[in-house]
Structures are given as structure tokens and as C-alpha cells.
Amino acid sequence: AKSIAxxxxxxxxVSTALSLAAQAxxxxxxxxxxxxxxxxxxxxxxxxxxxxxxxxxxxxxxxxSQVLRYHALATEIIATDSLTDGKVITSAEGSTITVNxxxxxxxLTTDSGQTVNVVLTGIKASNGIIHLIDTVMIPxxxxxx
Numbered sequence: 683a684k685s686i687a688x689x690x691x692x693x694x695x696v697s698t699a700l701s702l703a704a705q706a707x708x709x710x711x712x713x714x715x716x717x718x719x720x721x722x723x724x725x726x727x728x729x730x731x732x733x734x735x736x737x738x739x740x741x742x743x744x745x746x747s748q749v750l751r752y753h754a755l756a757t758e759i760i761a762t763d764s765l766t767d768g769k770v771i772t773s774a775e776g777s778t779i780t781v782n783x784x785x786x787x788x789x790l791t792t793d794s795g796q797t798v799n800v801v802l803t804g805i806k807a808s809n810g811i812i813h814l815i816d817t818v819m820i821p822x823x824x825x826x827x
Contacts, residue, residue: 683808686720687712695814698728699750706746711754718810719755721779721790723818724801731818738826745826751775752792752819759811762804777821790815794822 684692687709690700699722703709712720728736739745756774767783782789788800798817805812 683806685713685809686718686807686812689805689807689812690722695724695726696722698725699723699753702740702746703750705740706743706750708747708750712809714809716809717757717759719758719760720810720812721753721798721800721815721819722812723753723815727816727818730816731820735826739824742826745824748775748821748824749818752777752821753815760813761811762813765800765803765813775821779819790819792819792822794820796820 687700690696690712700709703712712718731739739749752773752775754774755771758771760771765781765783765788767781769781771779771781773779778793780791782791788803790798790800792798796817796819798815798819800813801816802814805814
């Protein structure tokens with residue numbers, strides 16, 4: 683089986699997330715053995731972020747790492763059938779995210795109040811699982827400087 687990094691590299695819909703992860707020095711994490719759940723924003727998700735905000739995030743290594751770690755769970759694989767309504771998960775960045783599952787339609791609510799649609803679930807990798815999302819989650823305490 684391929685790692686999360688290898689699967690992402692073969693999926694053009696997540697090329698922006700993959701290149702930003704490499705820029706932030708997180709590429710090795712996505713390739714390493716372990717148990718990682720990644721809520722990967724699609725390129726369309728990044729296109730929805732205001733260009734000036736995205737530029738500030740990209741230019742600030744700490745902010746970029748914080749945003750990207752918000753999309754990962756480093757200690758637990760959350761399979762599709764574990765995305766149950768009301769489940770609260772904690773990101774590698776330390777924020778909480780609440781899963782909403784209404785009749786099989788899965789959304790996430792961030793601690794900053796964002797609602798995120800999970801557009802594809804359960805892409806299995808050798809070191810975890812990937813769920814594609816339509817919105818870049820921004821931590822409520824993100825400082826862009």
C-alpha cells in the first residue's frame with residue numbers, strides 16, 4: 683500500500699496541499715509510518731481562501747505549519763465508519779473539530795465556527811487514511827503577523 687504522501691502525489695486535486703506540506707517541512711510526516719488521519723483540502727478549497735490571506739499563510743512558516751497541522755490527527759485513524767455524529771476529535775495542532783453526520787452527509791465544525799464538507803472519505807494508505815474536504819480549516823488563534 684502507498685503512503686499518504688504517495689497517494690496525495692498521485693491525486694491532482696490535492697496538489698496545493700501537498701506542495702504547502704513540503705514547503706512547511708511536513709512532507710516526511712505524510713510519508714512516515716504511523717497512524718495519521720488527514721483531512722486534505724482540495725485545490726478548490728484553497729481557491730476559496732482570500733488570496734492575500736493565503737499569501738500571508740504561505741509566507742509565514744509557523745502559520746503554515748499551524749494551518750496544516752489543523753488538518754491532521756497524529757495519533758488515531760478515523761475511518762469513515764468512525765465519523766459518527768457528535769464525535770469530537772483533536773487535531774495535531776491542538777484544536778477541536780466536531781463531526782456532524784446526518785444521513786451519511788458528513789461535515790466538520792471547527793472550534794472557530796467553520797463548517798467544512800467532507801467530499802470524499804476513506805482513502806486508505808499504508809500509514810493512515812485521507813478524507814478530502816472542501817474548505818481550508820483556519821485555527822481561531824492563527825497569527826499571521
